[in-house]
Amino acid sequence: MIKHLLISFFTVIVVLTLAIAAWVGYRYASFEQLDDNTHLQAKAEYLEHLASSATSVNTAPNILFILYDDMGYGDIGAGETNPDVIATPNIDALAAAGLVLSDFHSPAPVCTPSRAGYLTGRLAPRAGLPDVVFPSGSTKAFISSLLLKSGSPVRLPAEEITVAEVLRAAGYRTGMVGKWHLGDSRPSLPNDLGFEHYYGALYSNDMEPFALYRNRVVEVPAPVDQRYLSERYTEEALAFLRASDERFFLYFAHNFPHDPLHSRDERLGTSDGGLYGDVLEEIDDGVGILVEELRYSGKLDNTLIIITSDNGPWFLGNAGDQRGRKGNTFEGGMRVPFIAHWPAEIPQGRSEPAMAMGIDLLPTVLDILALPAPNDRILDGRSMLPTLTRGAASPHQYLHYYDGETLFAVRDQRFKYRGPAGVFYGTDQMLISGSIPQKEWLFDLQSDPGESYDVSARHPQKLAELRAEFNRKNAEMQSNLRGWTP
Known part of the structure; x- marks a missing residue:
């Protein structure tokens, strides 16, 4: 009798599991992400307005935005930590002749939402792409839909406005080299969202198929020999610079030092930072080549x-004197190097402590060109221009730390509040680790940059202030997640 009951029980479990898998599979296979026609129209009108009213860009700066993948705050000399381990003389020279922001943060602790934030000026939940996306039809994409929810966005919504679209409307020549990772289908490919020229990979270098595209066509089929990836990218970036007689915007998004690491054979073993250092030093060589072309x-x-990074370091790399790594909202996951070099406007040799975030890139560009922001949506970023050019205080009263659509922390220039949430824990021998619930914490980043000690009892007023801002932000996002304005 017991045997028959057990068989019946397990049969029911198997049938239910198969039914759920079939339902999720159907939802995944039939899912079609739709764009918002109202805001697509508003976007078109905004870009047309910029194109018709933008003043001459003859005196505006060219813009070269170099984004590393998983480079930690302490990986380069300009990050002010362990400058002798990995040699990055070209990046360090730009920092010495320009500006370092010592309290700069990525928009998110993982690839896709961070890149969405950099390009749109909006926190990832606002931009409609809060989670990492995977190649269409891949096993990872299917598993992701199981772990998250079937019908999650798989590409940057076409109604989002990118910095490339703004600059192209303003008269710039726009190009991108490197990792996209905002979807692999139209209308959300680089050429759909403001880039006239594109060469690179649509995903992280650990995802398959890993091919290189020129605009919409595969030029280097999978699997790409990644030993020559940095070299290929530098050659493409150099060609773009040489072909740009007019004002240009180049977004150069490296796939490295994301794992797996690859470097040319002659590079191997040349850095004190191991293979990780070999990779970064080769990229630094590429920075030197591009700077020399601009000088020439x-x-x-x-x-x-x-120059900055999409988030903190993953398995290898140096997060500096900070707690956490890629994938979490402690400082080590989101505080990244930031260097700005613009001899015509940025006084050299400065390090500014004003806190800022990657969502500030688009508002800064708008400020530089004296262009209006779109009026149908909230931009979460603020212009960094006064900070860059004259050392002004942070443009933010608060920064908000999101992972996915969940707000985990909020901070001001000195204190950081972490709401009640799970904190990841695991040992090396545990195959599966997880989060252990914790109460709210308050960190004094001035005296404790490593977020080691909860000082909520000592600073009850600050605790109350940041808790109130945490709750206010949650309520705001619940009522208007995408941040549309009337």
Whole structure:
């Protein structure tokens, strides 16, 4: 009798499991992400307005935005930690002749939502792409839909406005080299969202198929030999610079030092930082090549070069004296290096402590060009221009730390509040680890940058203030997640 009951029980479990898998599979296979026609129209009208009213860009700066993948705050000399381990003389020279923001943060602790934030000026839940996306039809994409929810966005919504679209409307020549990771289907490919020229990979270098595209066509089929990836990217970036007689915007998004790491054979074993260091030092060589081209062509003085990372380090890399790594909202997951070099406008040799975030890129560009922001949506970012050019205080009263659609922390210039949430715990021998619930915490980042000690009892007024802002932000997002304005 017991045997028959057990068989019946397990049969029911198997049938239910198969039914659920079939339902999720159907939802996944039949899902079609739809765009918002109202805001698509508002976007078109906004870009048309910019194109018709933008003043001459003859005196505006060229913009070269270099984004590393998983580079930690302490990985380069300009990050002010362990400068002797990995040699990045070209990046360090830009920092010495420009500006370092010592309290700069990525928009999210993982790839896709961070890139969405950099390009749109909006926190990832606002931009409609809060989670990492995977190649269409892949096993990882299917598993992701199981772990998250079937019908989750798989590409940056077409109604979002990117910095490339703004600059193209303003008369810039726009190009991108490197990792996209905002979806692999129209209308959300690089050429759909403001980039006239594209060469690179649509995903992280650990995802398959890993091919290289020129605009919409595969130029280097999968699997790409990644030993030569940085070299290919530098050659493409150099070609774009040489072909740009007019004002240009180049978004150069490296796939490295994301795992797996690859470098040319002659590079291997040359860095004190191991293979990780070999990879970063090769990328630094590429930075030197591009800077030399700008200098040779007479464009360096009026080119704004920004170098940063999409989040903190993953398995390898140096997060500095900070708690956490990629994938969490402690400082080590989101505080990243930031260097700005623009000889015509940025006084050299400065390090500014004002807190800022990657969502500030688009508002800063709008400020530089004296262009209006779109009026149908909230931009979460603020212009960093006063901070960059004259050392002004942070443009933010608060920064908000999201992972997915969940707000985990809020901070001001000194204190950081972490709401009640699970904190990841695991040992090396545990195959599956998880989060252990914790109460709310308050950290004094001035005296405790490593977020080691809860000081909520000592600073009850600050605790109350940041808790109130945490709750206010949650309520705001619940009532208007995408941030549309009337």
